[in-house]
Amino acid sequence: MTAKDIQKELEALSTPEKKEFLPRFFKTGKGQYGEGDKFIGVVVPDTRKVAKSHKDISHAEIIKLLHSEYHECRLCALLILVERFKKAKESERKEIYEFYLSSTRWINNWDLVDLSAKDIVGEYLVDKDRAILYKLAKSELLWDQRIAILATFAFIRRGDLDDIFALSQKLLRHRHDLMHKAVGWMLREAGKKDKNKLCGFLDRHRGEMPRTMLRYSLEKFSAEERAHYMRR
Incomplete structure (x- = not known):
């Protein structure tokens, strides 16, 4: 084939x-x-x-x-x-992970990232150092930045929330709507695991969050809670 x-x-x-x-x-x-x-x-x-x-x-x-x-x-x-x-075994997982990160110029739309980053980059890094995500978040390539955020989904599903909040803070002033949506989406998922942590993050940063990012992060909140946070 x-x-x-x-x-x-x-x-x-x-x-x-x-x-x-x-x-x-x-x-x-x-x-x-x-x-x-x-x-x-x-x-x-x-x-x-x-x-x-x-x-x-x-x-x-x-x-x-x-x-x-x-x-x-x-x-x-x-x-x-x-x-x-x-x-795959661990050695082959590493090869796939490294090949993936060497090929991000071709992972060049949001669906390509969303359907692969958490399952390869995120899953590989579950029990490893995650400094690469912070490097990707600083990349000039939009898709590298989105990979960094979507990779955290693998951690969030396990209740491991430190990286999504840290990366979200670094990307609060990002200019692209696709990143506003990605960050807001992952914050929403983090809130499903620990609403208090999400509320604390929003209390500190809602004034500087892009409206789309804030709105996405609030999708599981009550109407009254959404209204409160959207008022800034």
């Missing part, structure tokens, strides 16, 4: 409606965050099925998929890596 064979399978699952819709949804116009990206027109569940069917392809073919001009091919490569990581 080759990358070209997998692309053909994806093309067979394409629909005209999705091929027209997805470039608009992922902001591929001039000056937008996904400028120039190309889409075959396949939904994520179908791409995931193709990935699971071919998770044993060679590393060389995964690289070809990840370097594809087509968004769904890159997503398929990442989903294959996620599947492999789940069953």
Whole structure:
């Protein structure tokens, strides 16, 4: 099985409606965050099925998929890596993790990050030093920054919240809406584990938080609580 064979399978699952819709949804116009990206027109569940069917392809073919001009091919490569990581021994996990972080220029849209970062970067770092996340958060590449935040989801699910609050504080003044949404989302998830910690963070920082970030973080609060925090 080759990358070209997998692309053909994806093309067979394409629909005209999705091929027209997805470039608009992922902001591929001039000056937008996904400028120039190309889409075959396949939904994520179908791409995931193709990935699971071919998770044993060679590393060389995964690289070809990840370097594809087509968004769904890159997503398929990442989903294959996620599947492999789940069953891998520690040495292979390290290889996947290192390959992932060396390839972030091709993990270049929010869905590609969201469907892979927590399951590879986050899971690998659960019991390790996390300094790399703070380095990624300082990167000039938007997707590196989003990887840093989404990776914390693996920690949050275990009730380990220190990094999401620390990284969120560092990214409070970020200019991009995609980071406002990502940080707010992870803060919301942290609040599910420890509402008091989230409230403490919001009490200290709500005045400087972008409105979108603040609103996302409050989604599980009551109407009265949301109104209180949104008043600043």
